[in-house]
Amino acid sequence: MLLSALRDAVPLVQCITNAVVTNVTANVLLALGATPAMVDIPGEARQFAPVASAVLVNLGTPTGSQREAMLEAADAANESGTPWVLDPVAVGFLAVRTQTATELVALRPAIIRGNASEIIALAGAGAGGRGVDSLDEPAAALDAARLLASRHGSVVAVSGAVDMIVAPSGAVVGVANGTPLLTQVTGGGCALGAVMAAFAALTEDPLLAAVAATGVYTIAAEHAAAVASGPGTFAAQFLDALSAITPDDVRRGLTLRSDS
Amino acid sequence: MLLSALRDAVPLVQCITNAVVTNVTANVLLALGATPAMVDIPGEARQFAPVASAVLVNLGTPTGSQREAMLEAADAANESGTPWVLDPVAVGFLAVRTQTATELVALRPAIIRGNASEIIALAGAGAGGRGVDSLDEPAAALDAARLLASRHGSVVAVSGAVDMIVAPSGAVVGVANGTPLLTQVTGGGCALGAVMAAFAALTEDPLLAAVAATGVYTIAAEHAAAVASGPGTFAAQFLDALSAITPDDVRRGLTLRSDS
């Protein structure tokens, strides 16, 4: 099971991510059993990607320095065979990040993770979102995800009530776990991208990595929601649940939907 | 009641804020029912302010890139009629931010929020503070607040044991709710600025917005303090309380003081 493999391997995940979720992303990786490394400055980003197990590139608050580091890291990851994940936060309307996202996606990330608006925007199929909250139903983003997946050879994961994960072949896996509380705390989506990167370090199959990451993450979230009294206690309980979740929990809890 | 209106409208609050409180500010807005958008880079800040419901400009850790984005956002907000809030963290002694604050306040924010030292410093009435903790009593800042309010046409909110909110006319409303725990966690003041922005999106009356924001925020803090065992559990419980607070809680709990 990939979760056991992760805890044995302790993958080192280089994160170039946004200012809002840097802390929660690192804590999610630590709780799960991976090691975060927030190496996001020019010069070091290129140097680190080949020694990292995987790389996360998240466009949430892309300073000029970070944008340069993102392109460095993606390029160096490709050269060294390090898998990397792109999270195109709020692309579409916002010009600066959308330009960077266009350059990044052309570098063929192993996995692209976003909400429906973001995936539609990145595929050029829509006008983009108003931020990190999706206004489109995930189902409506399936066409855009398939287009992106086949164009770039990437697995594309679309967050929503049912998370849809699309292979370059067009095959789709749905994961129907989770809790609305994940949308009421920062990092609910962004940290999942980091977890996908951690799992991508463990297998040659990015579809499997994205599905396993989504399953582990959303089932842990269900455990936390069961004992939380609101979003603040949920955030703390979620880290506890990620630390405690077992392969058996995932096997028992996972609700897959392969139809769509 | 404005709290119900907020939850119906889900205002989109653009935050250009400091590195310490970015996460808690976003979580406070999410818990309350608003949507945060940390769009704080040049180019995007100007582009986003007209589509945002309100803008927060907080000077806590003002990088060069952020200072440029702040002026962009304030200018674009004014052109599009988007209300914006200025939080002049630690202005006075520190030269770089004080220069930026001077430029920003001349752009006439709807609301200026700070502690007594900051308000006195911004009004030119004092030598400034040593950081985000106030050494002056709020009452002593009333003159400075009235000066600022009438000079710039802004509502000025001065944090303290009793929060004093001053209209351009010179009218003052005091809110005597809250808990000392708000001063023992990061973001206790800064996130209130974001909540004021969220409420300013809902009414043409920034005095009402600032008073409603202060009431909801400090009463939720009282609820959290009642069940917390220290600052760490308070921070988690505070998000739960913001998520759970009702208009009735506010009506019952609000302690106004209109004398001063």
Add this chain to the structure above:
Amino acid sequence: MLLSALRDAVPLVQCITNAVVTNVTANVLLALGATPAMVDIPGEARQFAPVASAVLVNLGTPTGSQREAMLEAADAANESGTPWVLDPVAVGFLAVRTQTATELVALRPAIIRGNASEIIALAGAGAGGRGVDSLDEPAAALDAARLLASRHGSVVAVSGAVDMIVAPSGAVVGVANGTPLLTQVTGGGCALGAVMAAFAALTEDPLLAAVAATGVYTIAAEHAAAVASGPGTFAAQFLDALSAITPDDVRRGLTLRSDS
């Protein structure tokens, strides 16, 4: 006892630290009874160090702007006699920060704090670490710590299962308190550097400051671990424990080892 002195003096700790731990570092200082001030931009960093009680320089995510601010602050701190702490996060392999660390250590910080890999790398005695998690046993870093301590006249603190604190004379104090949970949350090491700075403001003896900081911090962590159910609840309980810990708790709980 230094803990009582800290709560009486409320030292003002200027922190130039990394994006991952900015929030937790400020919260740890607040919980303990100090005042954090994240003044980390060029111009202001130099201006603030002489009025701060102590300065923390942490190299975790060193942007160009921060690197300039770090050198400013260290220089101004030396001129004004303000004690400062250097935390050389992940130096060794990563070129940019290692260059900055070399310049900083030559400015003779009062205290250098790191894990074994970092201390070895900074002393030029090893090839560096893979991030903030140490691959070397603290004992193996003792030679490197002694070399650094005597070369720069700094106290050198090496984190590990037993924290080893080395004086310029070569004397070593071990603190055998703590919990593995400190390595499973962000800031477990980084925030300790800030606490060392806070204590360094209270005494002319940086060895005493580093030992007192380590004792208070790791004993509070033990208290939190006793009531936590995982890393998320631990992080919240740790702030509560720092706020509640008494000099008596430290006297009763401290486990020193002066052999080595």
